Amino acid sequence: MRVWLWLLAAVVVVTAGAGIYFLRPVNGPARDLTLVGDATRGAYLIRLGDCISCHTDAKNGGAELAGGAALSTPFGTFFAPNITSHPEAGIGKWTLAEFSRAMSDGEGPEGHLYPAFPYENYTLMSDQEIVDLFVALQATPPNPTPSRPHEVGFPFSVRPILAGWKNLFFRPQRYVADAGRSEEWNRGRYLVFGAGHCVMCHSPRNALGGIEPGRELTGNPAGGTGGRAPALTAAALAAEGYDETSLASVLSDGFTPGFDVLGAAMGEVIADGTSHWSAEDRAAVAAYLLDKG
Known part of the structure; x- marks a missing residue:
């Protein structure tokens, strides 16, 4: 009987500890919200x-x-x-x-x-x-x-x-530049992982919906509303015929090196998003993805 009580107590303690861990708040660094917006x-x-x-x-x-x-x-x-x-x-x-x-x-x-x-x-x-x-x-x-x-x-x-x-x-944090890489490369990396969130759609996810660690930008074959999201690794892009110029260009006009036109969800992203980016930002994304920075 005493053994069962100890086992029950252990289960209660473990369950309570897990609950405390998984329900704790996840907050990033405090932001300066006194800045003047533009x-x-x-x-x-x-x-x-x-x-x-x-x-x-x-x-x-x-x-x-x-x-x-x-x-x-x-x-x-x-x-x-x-x-x-x-x-x-x-x-x-x-x-x-x-x-x-x-x-x-x-x-x-x-x-x-x-x-x-x-x-x-x-x-x-x-x-x-x-x-x-x-x-x-x-x-x-x-x-x-x-x-x-x-x-x-x-x-x-x-x-x-x-x-x-x-x-x-989820690990809330701010972008930290890699001091060993160029400003353009860092800008491209920030856009891919930050504001532009390319990594969100173009990465495989596990059963709980988290991005699989170490497989960022390797493509998402699961599909969904937007359809299959292809890999954006340097090797995959090179195999599709992309160089820095054509990759920056496809983000502007949707035309691929194989003379196709990107449509569906990516077509909407280009029409409403990346085609309105500056040429410098499109070039930065291309430089980062092809790792030429």
């Missing part, structure tokens, strides 16, 4: 972060940034919310601090955010970028279209369990 720089960040293609239901005639089309995943279907300045339907009532927590720590006013929203990547953005982006979004025309609820079944519909996912896979 809406023009923020408008560029809207393009850099691909906000428009995700948060606009263009196929159904939705207004810009007033809510996105369905994103199908193994865990359910997600709908990007209205992020216009509308006070009820959008984020018009959000404070800068609330916006910063969402972008940096994946924590919204109503609790944990699903990682379908790439806060894993946006956490790398600088303090100034966060402030600039907030100012730009607050300057958008308010649209009353209500955000569509996610269609996620139990247990994934229980948001508190996302704390466990964060403790397993």
Whole structure:
């Protein structure tokens, strides 16, 4: 009897310890939110972060940034919310601090955010970028279209369990440049892993939805709404005939070295996002991905 009591006590202790670990808050470094935002720089960040293609239901005639089309995943279907300045339907009532927590720590006013929203990547953005982006979004025309609820079944519909996912896979931090590489290479790496979040779609994920360590940018064969996302490694890109010039070019016009045109989800990313980037940023991504920095 005493043995069973000890075993029961051990189970209780282990369970309690695991619960404390997996439910603990996951927060990154404090941000300086006293900075003065610039809406023009923020408008560029809207393009850099691909906000428009995700948060606009263009196929159904939705207004810009007033809510996105369905994103199908193994865990359910997600709908990007209205992020216009509308006070009820959008984020018009959000404070800068609330916006910063969402972008940096994946924590919204109503609790944990699903990682379908790439806060894993946006956490790398600088303090100034966060402030600039907030100012730009607050300057958008308010649209009353209500955000569509996610269609996620139990247990994934229980948001508190996302704390466990964060403790397993999320490390909020800011981008740190590699002093041994060029400024262009570092800019490209930041865009791929940070604001541009290429790594989010072009990497395989495990059964819990975390990116498989060490396999970043090796492609995501699982498909989903956007279809198969190919590898973006230097070897894979070279095999497709890309060099720095053509890789930067495809991010502008969608034309591949094989005379195809990128469509589907990547076509939307190019049309609404990368084609609006500066030539320098497209070149930086190409330099990083082909490791020519």
